[in-house]
Amino acid sequence: MCIKIFKRKFVDYKSNPKRTVITLTRSYLDIFCYIIIFSVLLGCSSRETPAPVVGISSNAPLKDRVKNSIQGAEYTVKKGETLYSISWRANTDVRHIAKLNNISPPYRIFPGQKILLTSKNSKKSSKASHSKTLTKNSTNNSTLTSEKGSEKVLASSKKQAYGKNVRVQKTSKKVAKPSAKFSQKVKRWQWPVRGKVIEYFSNQIQGNKGLNIAGQRGTNIKAAAEGKVVYAGNALRGYGKLIIIKHNDDYLSAYAHNDRILVKEQQKVKSGDVIAKMGDTDADQVMLHFEIRFRGKSVNPLKYLPKKQ
Template identity: 50%
Template sequence: MLGWRGSWIPLIVSAWMLNGCGSRSAPAPVMELSEAKSFRQFEQMGTGETYRVKKGDTLFSIAWYSGNDYQDLARFNGLTAPYNIYPGQEIRLSESRQASTKSAAKPSGRTSKIKANQPVDPPKKQAYGGFKDAQKSTAKTEPDDFPRQVSDWTWPAKGKLIGRFSLTEQGNKGIDIANAAGTPILAAAAGKVVYTGNALRGFGNLIIVKHSDAYLTAYAHNSRILVKEQQWVEAGQQLAEMGDSGTSRVMLHFEIRYKGKSVDPLRFLPDQ
């Protein structure tokens, strides 16, 4: 009897291995930005110059997690809409030295009026498809380039703080603010809108604003977006209206990223 049972063991193991291999061939699901695996995957980017595409990646998600404008990544890599990429492809995260040397030779004419830079971890005292209804910018000036520093930060919305930042792998990578539908969503600092849309699952109707070469902010779950990509905005300017797109309740999910890494917004925003 032992010999009979032993003869079946290799067949059982073989069948198990075949089933396991078959499951791996299934297409990867669309990336959820809130998933810990996705977050950890992109946290390894650091300040590297390239990134190798994995299943589930999109140019939009790579741009967000590396702290870039997706249109800049498209330009760095010679990509055009709809920005198709494939697993194993190497994506440049910064402009090539040759290209940057050429652009540096051209005067930008930019004069910075920014005050002191906001530190990454200051004292506790400082506690992507467009929309048809996008409106024209109300900003008076349009800078030629991003400033080196961020000036003042302001709260992105009024309401009740219902979610705080967490350093745990599955923790909140920003803060959540609840209020009534239609509550104004405001730019937390002056900058340029680099993404509007809902191509990134888990964030609903999303806006991403770039404030400097190091800082990005994200505003998720909006009901109506009032700005468009490549539009320069002032601190406190209305970007959207609060909604519940991509979530179960009316709220704003707000994130600040420094060089692609999540930081606690309450360390930047003034006390209320």
């Protein structure tokens, strides 16, 4: 192909030398480009392994990331953690963990300390309770038969003693009233920030345990109710800069992915106080992840927050 082009252009050179030189250089440039393209295509087709795929972003949604939850029966305290943050990760009431470890308020712990999350004798106690129930059932059956026999004897004695003063001893049965633990209510809940809810609460195992509210970076994050800050830090992977507020012995609220934390641990806050600035720490976009927990378990915040923001 190159020889034919050269011959054709050489013949034209005699008639118009200047024009022929320009067109000849352009033709060579075209041929050079064709050679490069052909070599690139040949190299791509001869590649044994496919080209590596590079991820655009390493930040995945909160539910898709590996949660830093605790599943074992024992845990070693790390630097920056509190008993509230550990109970949050274990989805357990802080009072339960404190009782297992004989820790009294304000629940001070130190790095390296081993914390029991579940009772070691739980299986033994369950077996023992099962055997106790079996023995109780057997004794109850025997007492029922004996009571029936005594009722027959009493009935016969009543018939024989008709018209006579017979003293009947009444056995007073004391019914033990169950001690129901009434939950402490929060006086007033309010929305921690105004914005579009981009993900709602889910009861699924890998579901969202709160509300994801989108917004602008630096937007004020407010306390949803009156309480005390029991955790402020970034030790919980997947939550970024996190704040946990204790409202009473039953209710906690959490505010995750903050850009800046404006409160300290043990600080008392009122409903509506600014506690942080919205951000995207450990998240794929600027938002607030808001949770409410009742006795250590996640609940739907929409059941407590007002309908209007």
